[in-house]
Amino acid sequence: MVQIPAWLPTISKQVTLKIPRSLVLKIGGNLSKHNYLRAIGISKELQRQLAQAGEPVELYQAILAQEDIYQTFHDDVASYHVSTIAEFLNELWWGIQTYLVPEYERSHPNNEVDPRDWYQYPSDLNDLFSKACYWNLMNQIRSGPIFPPFRVTKHLKGRY
DSSP states (O other), X not given: OEEXXXXXXXXXXXXXXXXXXXXXXXXXXXXXXXXXXXXXXXXXXXXXXXXXXXXXXXXXXXXXXXXXXXXXXXXXXXXXXXXXXXXXXXXXXXXXXHHHHHHHHHHSOOOSSSOSOOOOOOTTOOSHHHHHHHHHHHHHHHHOOSSOOXXXXXXXXXXX
């Protein structure tokens, strides 16, 4: 749970929301891709969050406050977390890379007699779709991650 102070000028409310980070990202993402009418579920969730923060509102007020919430969640909170999320995703990519390098080396031995690009599929891989997925995965392992491992400053991890 994080505490997010939010000024909602369209409904004249100053609130501090106590909300899970995952819900912040979910609400911000859904408001990014849906219009007001498609975001009724988000409005109901926002109404519930505002009630928990001691500021109960009608559903129409929660709908009106969507743009204010979007600005707070997207422009403030999500922008703050984006570099940390990039660090985590890069760590995942490097973890997958490290895990699959031995399989890549097994499937693509250095063969100077036949220098064409090929992979030796695992013996239990039979259908064409699985083989295509395996081929693409091994090509990604051969290329490696785009970015070298990196760490984000601790100053971008302490708030929210």
